[in-house]
Amino acid sequence: MKYFKYLIFISLLFISNSVFAGWTGTGAYTNGVTEYKTKEEWCSAVKANRSNVASCTFEDTDSTHTKLNALYPGGSVWFSFNLTYVPSQCEAGNEEWFEPYYGSSMPDLFCHSGCEYTQLSSMSFDDNEWGGTYESTGNTCEVDTNMGTPENPNPPTDPTDPTDPTDPTDPTDPNQPPDGTGDGSCNGTNNCNTMDSEGIISAINNASSSIVGAVNNASSAITTAVNNAKTSITNAVNSASSAITSAVNQVASKLDTTNARLNDVKNNTAQTASNTAQTAQNTADIKSNTAQTNSKLDTVNSKIDGTNSRLDTTNTKLDAVQNGIDQTNAKLDQTNEKLDQSNQNLNDIKDLQTETNDKIQSIDDWLKDDSGVDFSENGTAEIQEHTVGDYENNYVSWSSQCPADKNVHINLMGQSSTLTLSWSPWCELLSKLRWAIIACAYFAGAYIILGMR
DSSP: OHHHHHHHHHHHHHHOOOOOOEEEOOSTTTTTOOEESSHHHHHHHHHHHOTTOOEEEEEEEETTEEEEEEEOTTSOEEEEEEEEEEOOOOOTTOEEEEEEEEBSSOOSEEEETTEEEEEEEEEEEETTEEEEEEEEEEEEOSSOOOOOOSSSOBOOSOOOOTTOTTOOOOOOOTTSOOOOOOSSOOTTSSOOOOOOHHHHHHHHHHHHHHHHHHHHHHHHHHHHHHHHHHHHHHHHHHHHHHHHHHHHHHHHHHHHHHHHHHHHHHHHHHHHHHHHHHHHHHHHHHHHHHHHHHHHHHHHHHHHHHHHHHHHHHHHHHHHHHHHHHHHHHHHHHHHHHHHHHHHHHHHHHHHHHHHHHHHHHHHHHHHOOTTOOOTTTSSOOOOOOOOOOOOOOSSOOOSSOOOOEEEEEEETTEEEEEEEOSHHHHHHHHHHHHHHHHHHHHHHHHHHHTOO
16 A cells, blocks of 8 residues: 555646646746746746846736736847736636645645645555545635645644543443353353454464565565656656757747847837938928929929010011022022023133134234235334323222122011121122133223224
């Protein structure tokens, strides 16, 4: 029975539920611990595991949900996570096994983890060592029941002392029974309850040996099974604890990196907000300047419209001038046609001049021919000089270059324009008439010389 109690205790250890009331959350920041009784204990645990955390704030959603904010020394939030309040599981009807209890007997009422229980059954494993099954009453209690120790067991729960001298019951001395009659042998004594004690003792000893042997065998098997189970459970727990610790540390490291990046994002967000505000101000300034520019552009457009109206009037007048120029050009075309005819006539005159020059040359040759002239009478020709006096030799003069173009300025309705009159066509015409003029001069000289005028 002594070993059987430990097997029951280990089994109940792994299947019992927590009945403590408290706040639960992630264990990433508290080295795997996921439950504390108060929110302040959560903050203390976070500061103990994260040296950068200076303080905490709580944002309550309702009476059973809140958010813990871990703050830097400067007051900014480093990280946050949610907490949930789990009330005490003091629900009536829940059965729990409690042991070891050290004392003369188990109490009728038991207080454990703030819940009150009433005894259903109990059993003794050894002297002053008990275990019992209890049922929750649904009530809460303040102080858990003292389980006692082997060295200091709890006092008896029943204050009645069987040796109390005030007890009116006077037990009967078995060696002085009351008188009576009946079958049996008293062996010459007043004690008629004599039995065969040697046979009973022998039977008890034989049964005791068998029971002790069976108990020892069972105890050895149970001890081996418990040790094996303990080793397996310990190894499994250690392996799971190592894996969980490693995973939690990795998560914590990643969360630290994430939080650092979130802080960078927060700082960048603040800078972006500042830049956005500056951009909004610049946009407002641009809108104001644009409105002023649009106003000025409207004024300029109005003036341009007036200028365009005036230019339309000027263009109308220039069109009239252009029509006049076109008419002048038409007349010049007619003049050119007449000049072409004159050129043809000049060519005819040139041909006539050539013929005339031939005749003049023949006359000159005839005049120079002295054959048949007899100068023997006088021997020499007498030359007489006559004084003709002074004569004017500057009656006609001109330059060899064509005169410059003549610019005529025209002002109409405040608009000015320049009309250019060119002498080039006339100069070109006169250059073509040059030989005709020279030919006419030759003819005039010949007529004078020949006395034919």
